[in-house]
Amino acid sequence: MNPQNIALALQLLITIGNQVVNLGSLIQTAQNEGRDLTPAELAQVKDAYAAAHAQLDADIAAANAAAAPASGAAPASGTPA
Amino acid sequence: MNSPTPVPVALPAIPFWKSPVVLGIVVAALSALAAKFKLQAYITSGNVTDIAGYVLEALSAVSAYVALHARVFSSVQPVTLTQGGADTKNSQAGFARVGMLVSLVLMLVAGCAALGIAQPKTFAQQYATGVAACTTALSTTDTLLRARTITPADATNIERQVDNVKAGLDIAQGLEAATTGSGATKLQQALAALTAVQTYLASKQGSTTP
Numbered sequence: 001m002n003p004q005n006i007a008l009a010l011q012l013l014i015t016i017g018n019q020v021v022n023l024g025s026l027i028q029t030a031q032n033e034g035r036d037l038t039p040a041e042l043a044q045v046k047d048a049y050a051a052a053h054a055q056l057d058a059d060i061a062a063a064n065a066a067a068a069p070a071s072g073a074a075p076a077s078g079t080p081a
Numbered sequence: 082m083n084s085p086t087p088v089p090v091a092l093p094a095i096p097f098w099k100s101p102v103v104l105g106i107v108v109a110a111l112s113a114l115a116a117k118f119k120l121q122a123y124i125t126s127g128n129v130t131d132i133a134g135y136v137l138e139a140l141s142a143v144s145a146y147v148a149l150h151a152r153v154f155s156s157v158q159p160v161t162l163t164q165g166g167a168d169t170k171n172s173q174a175g176f177a178r179v180g181m182l183v184s185l186v187l188m189l190v191a192g193c194a195a196l197g198i199a200q201p202k203t204f205a206q207q208y209a210t211g212v213a214a215c216t217t218a219l220s221t222t223d224t225l226l227r228a229r230t231i232t233p234a235d236a237t238n239i240e241r242q243v244d245n246v247k248a249g250l251d252i253a254q255g256l257e258a259a260t261t262g263s264g265a266t267k268l269q270q271a272l273a274a275l276t277a278v279q280t281y282l283a284s285k286q287g288s289t290t291p
Contacts, residue, residue: 015220023213027206037205045209045216049247052219056240059223063233 019048204257204264211250211272218243218275246275 026041201210219240226236249271257264 015224016217019213019217019220023209026209027201030206031202036203037209042205042209045212049212049216049219052216052223053240053244056219056223056226056236059226060233060236060240063226063236067233 022048204254204261204268207268208250208254208257211268211275212247214272214275215243215247215250242274246271249274 023045026037026044030037030041201207222231222236222239222243225231226233231239249267253264253267253271255264256267
């Protein structure tokens with residue numbers, strides 16, 4: 001693996017790991033307390049979805065901009081080559 | 082992803098299924114995974130309190146991953162996906178990079194299960210799990226896009242499919258709110274659609290964009 005691939009692997013590991021652990025923690029806490037998930041906890045899960053959605057939208061836009069002809073297309077910023 | 086830099090080798094390449102080391106590690110990993118799922122039932126029921134044993138299992142899984150990584154990326158004798166690849170290539174085929182990444186994620190999930198992360202029971206918990214799976218699909222898509230494994234058009238299509246699944250989950254939640262029990266079928270349908278998206282993502286993980 002080159003450094004870029006290692007970075008991507010770590011990024012995916014951290015991102016998905018956080019999602020799994022956060023959701024598991026929410027469910028475990030609720031089950032331990034003998035209750036269901038609260039609206040606030042559900043909102044937390046939905047917020048994570050919205051954040052991932054916004055990030056993907058931004059990266060799709062950046063990738064499209066980078067793939068556009070050089071004439072008039074501004075280079076994408078913040079997207080790894 | 083960038084093309085891998087060919088590395089000098091001392092032995093001709095072989096397909097991965099002819100490598101005793103790779104097969105041994107995979108069989109051991111699958112056996113460990115099956116054991117973890119079996120133990121999960123005891124963990125969630127609260128009958129198992131000795132977490133140390135599961136931490137040791139997780140460490141064993143990490144060791145197996147390190148051994149697999151070392152074998153797959155060995156410069157002494159590369160492993161390839163097919164016999165044809167072994168016959169025509171004498172350097173790393175590069176196929177294994179994404180595979181290793183996926184196996185790392187699977188090990189993470191298995192490790193979390195071994196450490197006792199709870200399984201969803203109620204509708205709200207299943208709904209939250211579905212939304213989290215959608216989030217994971219988007220994150221995976223984003224990572225594949227940034228690695229240039231999929232095109233922006235692919236990513237857009239996947240995003241639309243995930244949005245459809247999320248919409249299905251929200252409909253199921255609305256049905257459940259109206260009448261308890263009525264949203265379960267819709268929830269399962271949405272999750273089935275999510276499985277199709279995940280299959281599509283898996284099919285894209287072995288390819289690269291031109």
